[in-house]
Amino acid sequence: MALLVCAAAAPAEPPRIRVGSKSFTESYILAEMVAQIVDETGEARAERRLGLGGTGIVYGALASGDIDIYPEYTGTIAQAILKEPTLASVQAMRTRLGARGLTLGVALGFDNTYALAVRRDAAARLGLRTIGDLARHPGLRAAFDPGFLDRGDGWPGLQRQYGLRFAEVRAMEHALTYPALVSGRVDVIDVFSTDGQLARLDLALLTDDRRFFPDYSAVLLARRSLAERFPRTWAALQGRLGGRIDNATMARLNALADLERRSFAEAAATFLGRSSAETARRPARELATLTLEHVWLVAVSLTAAVLLGLPLGILAARRRRLAQAELMGVGVIQTIPALALLSFMIPLFGIGQLPALVALSLYALLPIVRTTHAAISSLDPRLVEMTTVLGLRGWRRLAWVELPLASVTIMAGIKTAAVLTVGTATLAAFIGGGGYGTLIVTGLALNDVGTILTGAIPAAVMALVIHAAFEALDRVVVPRALRAAPSASN
Amino acid sequence: MIALRHVTKRFGGRVALDDVSLAVEPGTTHVLLGSSGAGKSTVLRLILGLLRPDAGEVRVEPTAPMGYVVQEGALYPHLSAGRNVVLPARAANWSAERQAARLDALAALVGLEPELMARYPHQLSGGQRQRVSLMRALMLDPPVLLLDEPLGALDPITRASLQAQLGRVFGELHKAVILVTHDVREAFVFGSVITLLSHGRVVQQGTLADLAQRPADPFVTEFLSAQAPPPEMARELRL
Numbered sequence: 001m002a003l004l005v006c007a008a009a010a011p012a013e014p015p016r017i018r019v020g021s022k023s024f025t026e027s028y029i030l031a032e033m034v035a036q037i038v039d040e041t042g043e044a045r046a047e048r049r050l051g052l053g054g055t056g057i058v059y060g061a062l063a064s065g066d067i068d069i070y071p072e073y074t075g076t077i078a079q080a081i082l083k084e085p086t087l088a089s090v091q092a093m094r095t096r097l098g099a100r101g102l103t104l105g106v107a108l109g110f111d112n113t114y115a116l117a118v119r120r121d122a123a124a125r126l127g128l129r130t131i132g133d134l135a136r137h138p139g140l141r142a143a144f145d146p147g148f149l150d151r152g153d154g155w156p157g158l159q160r161q162y163g164l165r166f167a168e169v170r171a172m173e174h175a176l177t178y179p180a181l182v183s184g185r186v187d188v189i190d191v192f193s194t195d196g197q198l199a200r201l202d203l204a205l206l207t208d209d210r211r212f213f214p215d216y217s218a219v220l221l222a223r224r225s226l227a228e229r230f231p232r233t234w235a236a237l238q239g240r241l242g243g244r245i246d247n248a249t250m251a252r253l254n255a256l257a258d259l260e261r262r263s264f265a266e267a268a269a270t271f272l273g274r275s276s277a278e279t280a281r282r283p284a285r286e287l288a289t290l291t292l293e294h295v296w297l298v299a300v301s302l303t304a305a306v307l308l309g310l311p312l313g314i315l316a317a318r319r320r321r322l323a324q325a326e327l328m329g330v331g332v333i334q335t336i337p338a339l340a341l342l343s344f345m346i347p348l349f350g351i352g353q354l355p356a357l358v359a360l361s362l363y364a365l366l367p368i369v370r371t372t373h374a375a376i377s378s379l380d381p382r383l384v385e386m387t388t389v390l391g392l393r394g395w396r397r398l399a400w401v402e403l404p405l406a407s408v409t410i411m412a413g414i415k416t417a418a419v420l421t422v423g424t425a426t427l428a429a430f431i432g433g434g435g436y437g438t439l440i441v442t443g444l445a446l447n448d449v450g451t452i453l454t455g456a457i458p459a460a461v462m463a464l465v466i467h468a469a470f471e472a473l474d475r476v477v478v479p480r481a482l483r484a485a486p487s488a489s490n
Numbered sequence: 491m492i493a494l495r496h497v498t499k500r501f502g503g504r505v506a507l508d509d510v511s512l513a514v515e516p517g518t519t520h521v522l523l524g525s526s527g528a529g530k531s532t533v534l535r536l537i538l539g540l541l542r543p544d545a546g547e548v549r550v551e552p553t554a555p556m557g558y559v560v561q562e563g564a565l566y567p568h569l570s571a572g573r574n575v576v577l578p579a580r581a582a583n584w585s586a587e588r589q590a591a592r593l594d595a596l597a598a599l600v601g602l603e604p605e606l607m608a609r610y611p612h613q614l615s616g617g618q619r620q621r622v623s624l625m626r627a628l629m630l631d632p633p634v635l636l637l638d639e640p641l642g643a644l645d646p647i648t649r650a651s652l653q654a655q656l657g658r659v660f661g662e663l664h665k666a667v668i669l670v671t672h673d674v675r676e677a678f679v680f681g682s683v684i685t686l687l688s689h690g691r692v693v694q695q696g697t698l699a700d701l702a703q704r705p706a707d708p709f710v711t712e713f714l715s716a717q718a719p720p721p722e723m724a725r726e727l728r729l
């Protein structure tokens with residue numbers, strides 16, 4: 001695996017432009033468009049690093065130079081990246097980003113923000129064109145996504161701004177609000193303005209005439225070096241995408257992927273007017289490759305965790321004072337949500353396999369350190385004391401007596417860590433670490449249970465296989481007399 | 491040579507040993523007698539260096555190796571009986587042949603069939619485990635032997651024959667031996683000198699005859715007579 005990475009970096013290769021995306025459909029499709037235009041222009045070869053989680057991870061990857069370009073939204077840039085929520089103009093953002101070695105392309109033309117939707121017939125009947133019009137119909141029933149209900153820039157703020165009142169407002173999972181609206185059980189729902197469902201269902205979007213929802217215009221966010229080193233590519237991106245994609249177009253492309261099960265590459269190619277034969281070569285990476293990647297992630301991180309965790313656990317068992325601090329340290333790591341831990345790795349190790357391996361190793365550390373410490377410090381003190389009398393010192397005491405006696409418990413800890421790691425490793429895909437998570441992340445973006453399962457089922461199978469493998473390993477590692485769990489009451 | 495001089499040992503606030511002195515010369519066996527909790531095992535653990543005295547002095551020459559048999563055997567459950575026995579020899583880097591030869595000799599000494607050496611501790615009886623533990627203590631032929639009720643779990647016949655055997659071995663091999671026991675008869679078989687402990691204090695030191703004929707304290711008589719057969723039983727059985 002490491003050899004492959006080296007080979008890719010060999011000097012004979014053409015220069016690469018690494019294209020990133022977040023892990024939702026629209027971002028995947030836009031990134032595919034970018035990658036296809038890069039390849040077409042021919043100045044460089046596109047390398048896809050798609051599905052890199054949320055803003056924190058993908059922006060971190062851009063800032064650290066692990067990717068060169070990805071699609072972003074002006075509202076996110078102002079609020080989450082520059083932390084200047086009042087910043088409105090693209091030009092002002094471009095200037096601010098310039099100081100960070102980054103640049104912005106021209107706006108792509110559509111705006112992915114919250115909107116309210118009603119049935120088209122109801123809109124006609126009640127004369128609804130703007131959100132403000134809703135204030136005249138307090139008898140309507142609304143269903144909103146829980147996220148929208150809670151956010152200050154969601155329902156609470158909107159209600160205040162427009163003075164809205166409904167007969168009923170209930171929380172409902174986003175995917176369920178569409179059928180509820182179409183079947184007439186509710187009258188108003190929140191949507192994203194480029195949602196694929198909008199293209200298919202007969203819905204009317206209400207105009208945000210008081211401009212309450214912040215502007216989320218799509219733009220290309222890139223490293224300045226990309227624009228400088230590959231001027232033709234940068235110009236082609238501006239020319240072919242800038243101002244060309246309106247809300248309806250983006251919604252249709254999203255529908256292509258989300259509802260009609262077309263690949264992101266196909267959806268992108270459709271927009272670019274390319275034949276899908278050209279894009280059929282999209283590397284729908286095979287299960288075998290993903291399995292290898294996943295096994296590699298688990299094997300390397302588990303090995304590292306054992307090599308580090310065993311000595312740490314032994315040390316903790318030897319030094320009471322150190323044990324407190326040490327166990328607390330590894331415990332704290334465990335409380336960091338996996339995605340957060342992964343994103344902390346980006347400034348240090350960039351994206352890809354390395355940061356995933358480091359994060360996974362840290363995660364696997366706790367069960368190993370804790371069980372090793374517990375196993376060794378709870379050994380029968382008379383048996384441990386006897387080692388001194390018998391003249392066993394240092395590593396011999398450890399290797400001949402303590403570790404064998406503790407082996408059942410320690411192996412159980414390693415087994416737990418291994419099975420945990422198989423599951424956690426699916427998150428590696430969020431920072432471009434590969435493995436089964438790649439399918440799960442894509443499936444989540446498409447809201448496609450089938451795709452999610454093609455990643456989740458092999459991961460579950462691998463967890464079972466690894467568990468069985470460790471049961472077998474017990475026969476090698478744990479002394480025979482301890483395995484049968486005899487009532488050793490002597 | 492083993493010597494304790496005015497040794498005091500406390501656990502937390504509680505005094506386990508209070509001003510205890512005793513000396514054991516090579517070639518002699520010293521018996522520690524006393525009721526449960528008197529401090530007998532604590533004396534051995536001080537000599538082994540597993541505990542430090544709070545006051546007084548503990549001297550042992552030579553300091554290593556020492557043979558030690560604990561009350562419960564303390565065999566390693568993951569090792570066969572034979573591997574348990576040769577463990578100190580492996581630690582001392584003996585050759586495999588030398589280990590095997592010594593193992594056979596010791597098995598014969600304590601009366602265990604060589605086949606038993608392949609068994610794990612949980613596959614042995616309590617008395618067999620005690621004898622394996624004794625073999626392990628004798629493995630390096632140590633000049634100092636500390637035995638904490640080594641024959642507790644044996645039947646009377648094996649016990650008597652082993653007592654006689656060990657008594658001979660200790661005498662011939664010129665070892666300094668401390669033997670802890672509750673059993674006055676064992677004290678008689680092994681002991682040139684007896685130390686009777688009670689609540690961490692030395693009540694009396696001397697031969698069994700001294701203790702019986704010139705008790706320093708009513709406790710001495712009480713302790714000795716508690717283990718003698720009651721007069722009616724002795725009469726009845728014509729003991």
Ligand SMILES: Nc1ncnc2c1ncn2[C@@H]1O[C@H](COP(=O)(O)OP(=O)(O)OP(=O)(O)O)[C@@H](O)[C@H]1O
Nearest residue numbers: 501502506524525526527528529530531532533561
């Ligand atoms: N590690 C320890 N911590 C605290 N107290 C201890 C410890 N070891 C022994 N003691 C106490 O010291 C006293 C003497 O214990 P010791 O084991 O020497 O008695 P013993 O004469 O060997 O008794 P037995 O015949 O029951 O084995 C007891 O009161 C015991 O509870």
Ligand SMILES: [Mg+2]
Nearest residue numbers: 530531561638
């Ligand atoms: Mg004792």
